[in-house]
Amino acid sequence: xxxxxxxxxxxxxxxxxxxxxxxxxxxxxxxxxxxxxxxxxxxxxxxxxxxxxxxxxxxxxxxxxxxxxxxxxxxxxxxxxxxxxxxxxxxxxxxxxxxxxxxxxxxxxxxxxxxxxxxxxxxxxxxxxxxxxxxxxxxxxxxxxxxxxxxxxxxxxxxxxxxxxxxxxxxxxxxxxxxxxxxxxxxxxxxxxxxxxxxxxxxxxxxxxxxxxxxxxxxxxxxxxxxxxxxxxxxxxxxxxxxxxxxxxxxxxxxxxxx
Numbered sequence: 001x002x003x004x005x006x007x008x009x010x011x012x013x014x015x016x017x018x019x020x021x022x023x024x025x026x027x028x029x030x031x032x033x034x035x036x037x038x039x040x041x042x043x044x045x046x047x048x049x050x051x052x053x054x055x056x057x058x059x060x061x062x063x064x065x066x067x068x069x070x071x072x073x074x075x076x077x078x079x080x081x082x083x084x085x086x087x088x089x090x091x092x093x094x095x096x097x098x099x100x101x102x103x104x105x106x107x108x109x110x111x112x113x114x115x116x117x118x119x120x121x122x123x124x125x126x127x128x129x130x131x132x133x134x135x136x137x138x139x140x141x142x143x144x145x146x147x148x149x150x151x152x153x154x155x156x157x158x159x160x161x162x163x164x165x166x167x168x169x170x171x172x173x174x175x176x177x178x179x180x181x182x183x184x185x186x187x188x189x190x191x192x193x194x195x196x197x198x199x200x201x202x203x204x205x206x207x208x209x210x211x212x213x214x215x216x217x218x219x220x221x222x223x224x225x226x227x228x229x230x231x232x233x234x235x236x237x238x239x240x241x242x243x244x245x246x247x248x249x250x251x252x253x254x255x256x257x258x259x
Contacts, residue, residue, distance in 0.1 A: 004051065006076040008032040010059055010116070011086030013040035015185035016135060019209030020083055023217050025051065030076040034059065034068065034086070051076075059086045059116075060108035066119055078127060081220055082120045084113035084157070085135040089187055091194040093254060094148040102149040109153035114160060121173065128172040131220050134161035138181040138228075141236045142243040146194065146254045165225060176219045177226045181233040182206040196252040205230045 007024045011017035013035035021044060024031050030051045033041045038056040045052040053075040055068040073079060087109040090097055117132055124130030140158035143151035158177055165175040182188050182204055207230040219227050228234040236243040 003077065004028050004030050005080040006030045006032070006073075006078060007081040007083065008034065008072065008079050008120075009083045009085060010034045010113075012044065013037045015187055016180060016183060016209050016212060017083070017085040018044060019213035020085065020216060023210070023213035024081075027217065029081075032068075032072045032076060032079075059112045060088075060104055062107070062112075065112050066116060069119060069123075073123070079120055079123060079130065081131045081133060082117065083133040083135065083216075084116060085133075086112065087135070087153070089147070089150050089191060091146050091150075091191045091254070093146065097148065105149045106153050109150065110156045113157055117160075117164070121168070124173050125171045130172075131174045131176065132161070132164065132168075133176045133178060133216060133220065134158070135178045135180065136161065138179050138233055138236065141179060141233075141240070142247045144247060145251050162226075174220070174223045176216065176224065178212075178216055178219075179226065179228045179233070179237075180207070180212060181228075181230050183212055183229070184208055194254055196255055198252045205232055 007029045009017050009021045009024070009031060012021045012033040017035070021031050021033055025048050032053040032055060033044060034055040034057055035041055036056065036058050038054070041054045041056065045054060053072050055072065057064045057068060059065045088105055090101060090105055113134060120132070134157055136158035137150070137154040139147055139151050140154040143155065158179070161175055161177040168175055184206060188206070212227070212229045215227050215229055228237065
């Protein structure tokens, strides 16, 4: 019997990250769970204590963002899959956003996954195996008004991820780039509440974390290049000009700017 794979999920305490962690635990994997909220990670690990390694850390803090790597591999073995999921979102006029908040978002959503990927790849390359999963966003394909810093971070992560795939192929390492559209979560609900409600917001296709998690795990198994979900948003990658027009025309104003 092959040993269970070791999957690291950042931002595992809620939303998409929690769903990915549950999916892999259900598949028999060993999972390192990383997030700031220890109580939620403990709850997620119940019943799977022997296959979970918990790291309570603020990955936006460079002093602790990468210090857990050695202990995680000592506990669960070499990392087979790294899921870069941790992130925050700012939905606010750029004029109302402090530079400090913007820098914090860029650190967590972009700088940390890039550095973490670099560190983990140095461990994967000698083994000639492993997978990097980058949770980008549809905002990388269709930047949304009101998400100045988030658009920048997710577009940067997506571009890095897409370019990395061919670079790592000779080493047997695969890269999956994930583009979630609206997916039900506390973050999605908070973002939606920031915009004025219109017909477009009422009927925006919205997915669920559990379905997305299954699609991601399948993409890892089958070595697929990317996941776009809900599926209808896949058109955005092939028709960027239409996507840009639709976003410009249909994105409702932020409530602060509404008449």
